[in-house]
Amino acid sequence: MISDITFGQYFPAESVIHRLDPRTKFLMLIFIIVLIFLATDFYGMAVVLALCLAVMLLSKIPFKMYFKNLKAILPVLLLTAIINSLYVKEGTVLFDKWIITITSGGIYKAVFMAVRIALLIIISSTLTYTTTPNDLTDAIERLCKPLKYIGLGSAVHMLTMMMTIALRFIPTLIEETQKIMNAQKARGADIENGGLISRVKALVPILIPLIILSVRRAYDLAEAMECRCYNGGVGKQRMKQLKFGSRDAVAVVICFAWAAVIIALRILLG
Amino acid sequence: MPILEADKLTYTYAPGTPFKHTAVNNISFSVEKGEITGIIGHTGSGKSTLLQLLNGLLKPTSGRVLLDGKDIWEEPKNISAIRFKIGLVFQYPEYQLFEETVKQDIAYGPKNMKLNDEEIEQRIVSAASIVGLKDGLLDKSPFDLSGGEKRRVAIAGIMAMQPEIIVFDEPTAGLDPQGRETVFNAIREYRKQNNATVIIVSHSMEDMASICDKIIVLNDGEAVLHDSVDNVFKNSEFLKSIGLNVPYVTKIMLSLKERGFDVPTDVFTVDNAAKVLLSLIKGGASLD
Numbered sequence: 001m002i003s004d005i006t007f008g009q010y011f012p013a014e015s016v017i018h019r020l021d022p023r024t025k026f027l028m029l030i031f032i033i034v035l036i037f038l039a040t041d042f043y044g045m046a047v048v049l050a051l052c053l054a055v056m057l058l059s060k061i062p063f064k065m066y067f068k069n070l071k072a073i074l075p076v077l078l079l080t081a082i083i084n085s086l087y088v089k090e091g092t093v094l095f096d097k098w099i100i101t102i103t104s105g106g107i108y109k110a111v112f113m114a115v116r117i118a119l120l121i122i123i124s125s126t127l128t129y130t131t132t133p134n135d136l137t138d139a140i141e142r143l144c145k146p147l148k149y150i151g152l153g154s155a156v157h158m159l160t161m162m163m164t165i166a167l168r169f170i171p172t173l174i175e176e177t178q179k180i181m182n183a184q185k186a187r188g189a190d191i192e193n194g195g196l197i198s199r200v201k202a203l204v205p206i207l208i209p210l211i212i213l214s215v216r217r218a219y220d221l222a223e224a225m226e227c228r229c230y231n232g233g234v235g236k237q238r239m240k241q242l243k244f245g246s247r248d249a250v251a252v253v254i255c256f257a258w259a260a261v262i263i264a265l266r267i268l269l270g
Numbered sequence: 271m272p273i274l275e276a277d278k279l280t281y282t283y284a285p286g287t288p289f290k291h292t293a294v295n296n297i298s299f300s301v302e303k304g305e306i307t308g309i310i311g312h313t314g315s316g317k318s319t320l321l322q323l324l325n326g327l328l329k330p331t332s333g334r335v336l337l338d339g340k341d342i343w344e345e346p347k348n349i350s351a352i353r354f355k356i357g358l359v360f361q362y363p364e365y366q367l368f369e370e371t372v373k374q375d376i377a378y379g380p381k382n383m384k385l386n387d388e389e390i391e392q393r394i395v396s397a398a399s400i401v402g403l404k405d406g407l408l409d410k411s412p413f414d415l416s417g418g419e420k421r422r423v424a425i426a427g428i429m430a431m432q433p434e435i436i437v438f439d440e441p442t443a444g445l446d447p448q449g450r451e452t453v454f455n456a457i458r459e460y461r462k463q464n465n466a467t468v469i470i471v472s473h474s475m476e477d478m479a480s481i482c483d484k485i486i487v488l489n490d491g492e493a494v495l496h497d498s499v500d501n502v503f504k505n506s507e508f509l510k511s512i513g514l515n516v517p518y519v520t521k522i523m524l525s526l527k528e529r530g531f532d533v534p535t536d537v538f539t540v541d542n543a544a545k546v547l548l549s550l551i552k553g554g555a556s557l558d
Contacts, residue, residue, distance in 0.1 A: 188382025208368035
């Protein structure tokens with residue numbers, strides 16, 4: 001159902017990861033993603049996996065939530081695994097019939113790629129589960145601050161404001177969609193059954209009211225912002241200041257240590 | 271036999287997450303055919319959830335909804351047939367309008383029922399006349415209408431399906447007094463013409479007192495009272511304690527009584543209050 005979309009949903013809990021500065025989390029996410037790509041063999045991947053598991057445990061988010069996200073991309077995982085096992089022809093041949101040839105190298109690659117994609121999804125959802133959308137866009141805005149020296153200051157602000165608004169209204173839109181769907185279901189709309197064409201047709205009574213509502217909401221929001229003297233962020237003061245703490249330093253040190261291990265492994269084993 | 275029964279209904283949102291919330295908790299009640307039942311309760315007391323359980327939009331976590339003694343979820347495949355029998359008019363139903371003309375929009379429900387064109391046409395005319403839409407409006411775009419007219423078009427869209435039970439979630443929210451009156455007249459007229467059973471959720475105690483036969487009071491997901499209008503509004507102290515109130519005229523009667531006038535306090539409509547006060551004045555009391 002529509003309410004099962006959890007990607008990008010903040011999950012409140014009391015954890016070290018939740019309390020990290022969003023900028024640290026954002027940068028370390030990028031760092032870990034690089035690490036995931038740096039690991040080119042199972043030893044490296046095991047090390048990255050250990051780091052990801054540690055982050056998952058520390059975040060105090062139920063593993064169920066992560067698996068929910070993984071389930072959503074299961075088709076992608078399976079597809080890459082199948083393509084890899086069919087097209088990579090290395091190592092010993094395990095199975096050979098007609099045009100299908102499966103090799104040990106292919107299986108190895110298939111599992112490896114699946115783990116890699118799964119880790120990418122898991123580590124990205126850690127960020128969105130433990131950081132509120134506002135904190136996240138705040139972090140992006142701060143990190144992009146240097147762009148003002150090349151005259152892009154207000155562009156950065158506007159972009160992040162747009163992101164904040166978009167993220168802020170995703171749950172609202174989902175809720176609104178659910179309401180309209182229910183209203184049309186009460187009038188006998190059948191969204192779940194029928195062929196492709198009848199299903200697409202069944203979307204019209206949902207999409208039209210939804211678009212009308214969104215446009216109206218956009219006007220209302222613009223007016224409300226103007227009433228509070230919004231002028232595009234010039235000279236804006238922040239109520240909530242972001243501050244790096246010792247916690248952030250520890251997180252960065254751990255990530256770098258891990259990177260060192262992975263690089264060392266690559267050099268030693270490569 | 272009651273036409274609609276709720277049997278130990280419970281519904282929990284997002285079970286197993288920190289957002290877990292039991293909106294409806296072990297509610298049982300029954301509604302007789304032809305009755306108008308009001309449901310009152312402060313914001314978040316579970317009214318909207320209860321309504322969605324009643325017509326099968328939500329599946330109860332536990333408990334049953336019985337229509338004519340049969341569990342509506344007995345055959346989950348036939349749930350849309352149930353929704354034609356138990357019509358639900360959502361809060362702000364005008365947001366669900368989408369067709370090019372008012373006529374087509376009202377026809378959406380009957381079309382989903384797979385009725386023939388003649389029958390649909392007849393139902394549109396009948397529903398439009400119940401809600402008091404002028405003939406000229408039928409070929410207009412629903413988005414060109416006033417707020418009150420849109421509301422009535424949306425209500426006509428449900429009424430055209432001619433459900434045996436029709437459920438309204440705050441049908442008069444955001445309307446002016448005249449608009450409210452029109453909507454309530456439409457509800458009364460629909461009940462008369464179709465011998466229908468009506469369930470209404472509203473925050474307006476005046477409206478509830480004037481239109482309902484019985485009232486169910488919800489508090490934190492539980493049904494704390496289910497009785498006739500008179501018996502429910504007698505409990506003014508209790509209603510206040512759970513964030514509700516009695517109609518304004520009843521408040522006036524209560525404070526008159528407090529100041530020593532001999533007036534009855536079970537007066538819930540303006541008409542009755544006028545009668546009582548008139549006889550009081552004729553009896554020689556001065557009201558200054």
